[in-house]
Amino acid sequence: MNRTEREEPAAAGGGISEAAPGAASGTAAPGERRTGLPSFAYTEADAEKQRGVRRMKQTATGLLLFVALIFALATWAENAGAGPWAGYVAAAAEAGMVGALADWFAVTALFRHPLGIPIPHTAIIPSKKDQLGASLGTFVGENFLSGDVVRGRLRALGIGARLGAWLSDPAHADRVTAELSTALRGALTVLRDSDVQAVVGEAITRRANSVEIAPGVGKTLEKVVADGAHHRAVDLVCSRAHDWLVTHAASVMDAVEGGAPGWTPRFVDRKVGERVYRELLRFVTEVRDMPGHPARGALDRFLNDFASDLQSDTETRARVERLKSDLVSRPEVQDVIASAWSSVRAMIISAAEDDRSELRLRARASLLSLGARLATDERLQSKVDGWVEDAAVYVVTTYRGEITSLISETVASWDAEHTSRKIEAHIGRDLQFIRINGTVVGALAGLLIYTVAHALGA
Structure with a gap:
């Protein structure tokens, strides 16, 4: 069986074959590209979605076969002299078949070559995957990582006021104090004396x-x-x-x-x-x-x-x-300097571990005071918002190229066939409604054209 014969039944049904077990379990498919970047894994959830896509393809194909049957019966009835109505039905069914086939071609061309024929501008996702990744990275960089967009979004959030309201809650201040104490203990433990x-x-x-x-x-x-x-x-x-x-x-x-x-x-x-x-x-x-x-x-x-x-x-x-x-x-003085760190370290760790230590109580009181000021002082809120905005704008403007290149390089690392299969599993069900709508709209358009043509001819 040649390639055309293998793909024709699937094409007629508008679908693809069942995902391989390795793909469904999240393992790499045989042709999948091996890179240091995270793989675009085809999971069991994707396989379940793919089964839903296949059911919708069968529905769309069944509708195509239904209008084809109506066309055949209407044409036979018209030739048998059943009356003018047969011509209207035949015209509507014929246009419905044309619409269904055209939309099947359009949907299929996104993921593969229809009927296995390498028609230009088909199999768009597999062949244009890298360009789509680059375009996506550029789009994100221009529309989401621009300084004005980031600054405006952060300004609308009112981070200073929100942070103040959050910190002024004693429970939140206790939580931050505990987290800071844990981080301090961890840092002092990691450092070698x-x-x-x-x-x-x-x-x-x-x-x-x-x-x-x-x-x-x-x-x-x-x-x-x-x-x-x-x-x-x-x-x-x-x-x-x-x-x-x-x-x-x-x-x-x-x-x-x-x-x-x-x-x-x-x-x-x-x-x-x-x-x-x-x-x-x-x-x-x-x-x-x-x-x-x-x-x-x-x-x-x-x-x-x-x-x-x-x-x-x-x-x-x-x-x-x-x-x-x-x-x-003198060695004695150097020993005193060296031993001072050990004493300071032990003192800080002990204070950080004690919930009632002066260090933690002062830290908690400072956090509560800061929260109360942030919640009511508009000038301080404005300063905090400005610091956050400046920091965020600096990050996105300085590292925008690295962020967008991560998107394009990640997409480029995906295997073309594997990527096409996963994308189709997520959006293929909705695309089948295009085929169904094409059949219905085509039939209505054909009926309208046939009616207008007969009316003008009369």
């Missing part, structure tokens, strides 16, 4: 080495001395020193005696130790109790001079920078 510690340590070290701290420290010290803020520290040191001397009097005198020459008598060493201790205790007591003590003034002058040197003396500034670099590069 060693990587974060290395990044944080390197960032702090680089920042510390790139900024000269001496002038800033000098200005701060100068302001502290000018405001007298250091006096409380001096008071504390003097008080602690006095208390220590009172408690460790024997130790101080023993230290003085131990430093005396070996040829001096012991009682002399003892007397000297006691005198040194009393003078030291008197000096510390006077400095503690006398705000105007000369020692305090000398300390103020020293601090002022040091603050000035930190800001203007090159050698002092260089020494401070070397001290800073040595301090930052």
